[in-house]
Amino acid sequence: MYVAKCKQGESFSEGKIIPYGDISISPCSGILKYGQGLFEGLKAHRTEDGRITLFRPDQNALRMQTGADRLCMIPPSVEQFVEAVKQTVPPPGEGALYIRPLLIGSGAVLGMASAPEYTFLIYVSPVGNYHKASSGLNLKVDHKYRRAHTGGAGGVKSCTNYSPVLKSLLEAKSLGFSDVLFLDAATGRNIEELCTCNIFIVKGNIVSTPPTLGTILPGITRKSISELARDFGYEVQERDVSVEELLEAEEVFCTGTAMVVKAVETVTFHDKKIKYMTGEGAMSTKLHLMLTNIQMGVVEDTKGWIVEMDGLLK
Amino acid sequence: MYVAKCKQGESFSEGKIIPYGDISISPCSGILKYGQGLFEGLKAHRTEDGRITLFRPDQNALRMQTGADRLCMIPPSVEQFVEAVKQTVPPPGEGALYIRPLLIGSGAVLGMASAPEYTFLIYVSPVGNYHKASSGLNLKVDHKYRRAHTGGAGGVKSCTNYSPVLKSLLEAKSLGFSDVLFLDAATGRNIEELCTCNIFIVKGNIVSTPPTLGTILPGITRKSISELARDFGYEVQERDVSVEELLEAEEVFCTGTAMVVKAVETVTFHDKKIKYMTGEGAMSTKLHLMLTNIQMGVVEDTKGWIVEMDGLLK
Incomplete structure (x- = not known):
């Protein structure tokens, strides 16, 4: 994993790669006490011709900066973020990866204050299928x-944003x-999002999704899919x-x-269960194929979304 | 500090006292990723005649249980909580202490789930004056x-509940x-609370405070002061x-x-700055004196709020 530290009032300098393992942190740290923590998630893909690529990592870097501003933390620069991500991705042949950047207030605070030290950390893990259902999702309106x-x-x-909705999910x-x-x-009249993903509805030629005005996570896949649609x-x-x-x-x-x-198969609202179109003819199938084709290098990336691992860092 | 660990599906057994220092935690833990963390704060007082007492520690234990249920965590029992607090308080002669119990999801999670392991930890620090202003508070309505x-x-x-309001406080x-x-x-029409304390208003013989219906922390001092009022x-x-x-x-x-x-001296609402009664004749002064007198053993505790350190654990 990649680890870099930074004191309040300074900026992150080069971090280092160390073996994955527990980190040491003050019981009094900003993250443990006041929840001063942000994370990101992005994927490294192996393209059809064997190259390893990242999908829009600059967008994750920018989102971490917005989050750091909101929680009064110090973020890494976009360049540092992307370089650090590249350093954590193993060379071709080791499979697809989920990359997890984390920014936490690691310095000790006593009264309520922003932490005097921040840790920027990235670890990776093999990609599983997040939602186990192989068909569409079955959602419950909370x-x-x-x-x-x-x-x-x-x-x-x-x-x-996560522990408070865990009870609902479980x-x-x-x-x-x-x-x-x-x-x-x-x-309580409008839909927002799921625990960990954004939502779209389709009727005729119109695709609608709730606006990102502070209560909804501005998903990078959400943004990319809007463009493809x-x-x-x-x-x-x-x-x-x-x-x-x-x-x-x-x-x-x-x-x-x-x-x-991922298509939604049903939504349950009170006692009402609505079924939606899924499968071959569905727009979600078409969009999923298009985006994964871009990510896998099957279709040419005309949008500049793909960042290739240059291999220099390996 | 006191540390005890507990696996998902089990319950906390006896913890141990170790020297205060950094704790080791998975980068993938429930607290770092999903904010699965609760804390408490209580004080140990030295009474006038030299005894060391705790103020309503069972209330902190119960509040930690409510919080653990809300965030899908495993809490210690009330008895364990109170015994653990007693173990962290040094013997008489070492001054007044602020006691900080912490419950965190320390086990590693990948997808969104409750952590497979929890850590219950207590550390102590000397009590400072939280709000430095020696006179009343000057509040800004956000x-x-x-x-x-x-x-x-x-x-x-x-x-x-803390990192999202840090920006406002700073x-x-x-x-x-x-x-x-x-x-x-x-x-946006009713008052709720400050970053770290509850609020009361007084007019004539009526003392009013917002109800604890899920958006306000049920303060133990709030509850005690309501009773004294x-x-x-x-x-x-x-x-x-x-x-x-x-x-x-x-x-x-x-x-x-x-x-x-603590008395509020002024509240600033938009461009309006309101000044309130403080000092000798204020109700807050009377209530502060009454509660600290109970805590310090100057006035007899007829309510069963004071838990004496029996000294057996030292």
């Missing part, structure tokens, strides 16, 4: 818990659902999407780094 | 950030304020308190373990 509120930190990839999984769909905290001739609208619209949609799908694009 | 929402985790002492401090007063996320003949109302009422109050004060009771 009527009790809310993920985020305006004026909160729901729009950054902060650790604080309850839904125990009932056989794949994941939970959260409604907005202000009105436009390329396919769909009209993509970023706007409030009501539960009523969700229930009347023809197709619903989710996006995230781990799953790429 | 119009941008919100601390918590209904359906979130604002009602438990989770690390996830901005207010840079403008010379002592702390920030947050409004409710749903309407009733003993003094005030009517204590737990209900929504609007900004208008705050601006028209005669007296405003805050409660927390570190500060006990």
